[in-house]
Amino acid sequence: MIGRLWAIALNTFREAARIRVLYGILVLVVGANLLAIVLGEMSIHEQARVARDIGLAGISLFGALTAIFLGVFLLFSEVQRRTIYAIISKPIARAEFVVGKYLGMALVLSVLVALFAVAMALLLASQGVAVSAAVGKAVVLAWCEVLTVAAIAVFFSSFSSPFLSGIFALALFVIGRVTPDLRNAAAGADAPWIRTVARTTLEIVPDLHLFAVSGRAVDGEHVTVHGDFVSWGYVASAAGHGLLWIAALLVLSCVIFQRREFV
Amino acid sequence: MARPAPSDDAVIRATDLAKTYRTPFRRKKVEALRGVSFAVGKGEVFGFLGPNGAGKTTTIRLLMGLCSITAGSASILGQPVPSREARQRLGFLPEQPYFYDYLDVVELLDLGGRLFGIAAAERRRRGDRLIERVGLRHARGLALKKFSKGMMQRAGLAMALINDPDLVVLDEPMSGLDPVGRKEVRDLILELRDQGKTVFFSSHILSDVEQISDRVAIVVGGKIQDVGRPRELVGHAPLGTEVLLHLTAAGDVTAGAAAPADALAAATAAITARADKVRAERDELLAVLGPGADVDDFLAFARGHGGKVVSVTPRYETLEDLFLRRVEAARAPAAREAAS
Ligand SMILES: Nc1ncnc2c1ncn2[C@@H]1O[C@H](COP(=O)(O)OP(=O)(O)OP(=O)(O)O)[C@@H](O)[C@H]1O
Numbered sequence: 001m002i003g004r005l006w007a008i009a010l011n012t013f014r015e016a017a018r019i020r021v022l023y024g025i026l027v028l029v030v031g032a033n034l035l036a037i038v039l040g041e042m043s044i045h046e047q048a049r050v051a052r053d054i055g056l057a058g059i060s061l062f063g064a065l066t067a068i069f070l071g072v073f074l075l076f077s078e079v080q081r082r083t084i085y086a087i088i089s090k091p092i093a094r095a096e097f098v099v100g101k102y103l104g105m106a107l108v109l110s111v112l113v114a115l116f117a118v119a120m121a122l123l124l125a126s127q128g129v130a131v132s133a134a135v136g137k138a139v140v141l142a143w144c145e146v147l148t149v150a151a152i153a154v155f156f157s158s159f160s161s162p163f164l165s166g167i168f169a170l171a172l173f174v175i176g177r178v179t180p181d182l183r184n185a186a187a188g189a190d191a192p193w194i195r196t197v198a199r200t201t202l203e204i205v206p207d208l209h210l211f212a213v214s215g216r217a218v219d220g221e222h223v224t225v226h227g228d229f230v231s232w233g234y235v236a237s238a239a240g241h242g243l244l245w246i247a248a249l250l251v252l253s254c255v256i257f258q259r260r261e262f263v
Numbered sequence: 264m265a266r267p268a269p270s271d272d273a274v275i276r277a278t279d280l281a282k283t284y285r286t287p288f289r290r291k292k293v294e295a296l297r298g299v300s301f302a303v304g305k306g307e308v309f310g311f312l313g314p315n316g317a318g319k320t321t322t323i324r325l326l327m328g329l330c331s332i333t334a335g336s337a338s339i340l341g342q343p344v345p346s347r348e349a350r351q352r353l354g355f356l357p358e359q360p361y362f363y364d365y366l367d368v369v370e371l372l373d374l375g376g377r378l379f380g381i382a383a384a385e386r387r388r389r390g391d392r393l394i395e396r397v398g399l400r401h402a403r404g405l406a407l408k409k410f411s412k413g414m415m416q417r418a419g420l421a422m423a424l425i426n427d428p429d430l431v432v433l434d435e436p437m438s439g440l441d442p443v444g445r446k447e448v449r450d451l452i453l454e455l456r457d458q459g460k461t462v463f464f465s466s467h468i469l470s471d472v473e474q475i476s477d478r479v480a481i482v483v484g485g486k487i488q489d490v491g492r493p494r495e496l497v498g499h500a501p502l503g504t505e506v507l508l509h510l511t512a513a514g515d516v517t518a519g520a521a522a523p524a525d526a527l528a529a530a531t532a533a534i535t536a537r538a539d540k541v542r543a544e545r546d547e548l549l550a551v552l553g554p555g556a557d558v559d560d561f562l563a564f565a566r567g568h569g570g571k572v573v574s575v576t577p578r579y580e581t582l583e584d585l586f587l588r589r590v591e592a593a594r595a596p597a598a599r600e601a602a603s
Pocket residue numbers: 263284285293294295313314315316317318319320321322358467
């Protein structure tokens with residue numbers, strides 16, 4: 001089974017590595033970082049702040065967008081271009097195919113996140129600022145978020161067109177980011193129907209806010225990547241949360257894919 | 264060589280197989296297969312014949328487990344469809360195969376080999392041999408994106424054979440190939456048979472099917488019309504006789520015409536009246552006689568009118584005749600239905 005998963009994952013990685021847009025994104029993010037530093041007349045302290053903020057935002061925003069893009073297209077194009085025929089007529093379970101596909105995307109996204117992170121670290125180093133543990137934690141959190149978003153995209157594309165899947169996945173990403181506001185609404189909105197909608201949404205949407213807490217309050221304490229940040233314990237529990245979502249979404253995708261007709 | 268008819272150890276068995284396609288939302292139904300039954304014995308080359316839209320690809324999709332069976336049942340290599348165990352010993356070439364743009368044929372076969380759990384060294388060895396076998400050596404490093412239709416077909420054949428399968432299912436293996444390529448595929452299929460493999464292939468190139476199939480099935484409108492050995496399916500009674508004549512005006516004794524051209528025309532007219540169908544070109548004349556005609560009598564008559572007999576050929580029914588007859592017969596009631 002490992003061999004087959006790896007075969008699909010490797011092939012997916014190869015496919016994604018051929019997509020030129022990804023390199024464009026990479027250049028864009030690194031370029032944005034550089035631009036912010038070069039253009040801004042700031043003290044070293046401020047420059048480091050900007051480098052961290054833009055770097056981390058780049059990782060999670062572009063990472064998530066790339067995750068949606070890959071998740072939506074890579075599975076769909078296999079069906080669309082009928083390359084899948086020659087694969088699933090071989091002794092591979094459809095579930096193995098879906099999971100292998102996801103693993104391949106996860107690999108691509110991990111490499112992308114790592115490249116973003118290295119670029120950010122180099123930039124910080126060039127300013128004479130060491131990479132703090134907080135930044136490390138933030139990168140790991142962003143990485144977990146990107147992988148979760150990829151699973152969301154794969155889930156939608158297991159039954160729907162790329163366009164719709166993209167919209168759905170993007171919507172979940174945005175809603176998942178504003179769960180604290182939803183929680184406020186669920187608790188304190190005036191109209192009861194708003195409370196109900198907010199509560200239901202919270203039930204079905206992955207809590208992506210967990211992965212982007214810098215500048216927010218965690219357990220009543222203000223955390224920021226520039227100063228006091230979350231503990232490794234928090235990172236681990238957030239990662240666990242993400243992993244559960246990924247597992248659940250992949251199981252659902254496999255079940256749906258199992259029933260699909262390839263014509 | 265006569266092959267035993269398939270018994271219960273059939274490599275492929277379809278029983279009352281039916282498939283109705285449903286378009287989601289619109290709820291339109293297409294009955295692509297309406298109860299198809301056949302069995303393919305071990306070591307057979309089985310040709311699956313049918314016009315466009317007959318249901319060949321649909322049958323193969325069901326057998327390969329690509330889509331769900333609406334009614335009936337099917338088994339492959341003794342396992343009910345879909346079965347992963349059976350797929351381990353199966354090779355499949357999809358209709359108009361398409362593979363990953365960004366791989367070359369070596370990488371494609373490597374991927375195929377991995378899915379069967381074949382070890383790396385063996386994968387490479389088999390890949391090399393198959394690339395050689397399907398004639399793609401010159402294209403080893405070329406991205407599949409740059410493959411021509413025929414090259415893609417060849418890559419697909421190699422992909423279908425990477426696991427040295429016991430059963431090979433090919434959906435239109437000759438489509439997109441030039442005459443040389445078609446001959447190569449025919450040879451490949453016969454070679455597979457000689458290795459003891461079973462080959463099931465669909466096609467509408469009748470001459471190809473006739474040449475290499477041990478048995479054929481003709482499917483029209485989602486139903487099997489005939490199954491059997493090609494030579495048994497087509498009748499033994501001659502459909503008629505073709506007589507090729509060379510006309511010499513000088514030899515005509517009855518016409519007595521002055522000009523040779525007139526004599527030729529007169530002879531042609533006389534002979535034409537005696538035959539069922541005639542095609543004449545200058546002094547050559549091809550006459551077609553019906554099955555009951557007295558050929559001897561006709562030849563004597565023709566000779567008497569200045570005809571020299573070049574050849575006399577009995578016409579038997581070909582697979583093509585049978586095929587066309589079946590398609591015609593299946594369409595007639597459908598057309599009547601549509602008209603009323
Ligand atoms: N995905 C589909 N949805 C709806 N109808 C379909 C679908 N695929 C095939 N059909 C219909 O099913 C029938 C059989 O099609 P099929 O592709 O099996 O024919 P075929 O014998 O392979 O033809 P060809 O020689 O053209 O390849 C046709 O009427 C076709 O229109």
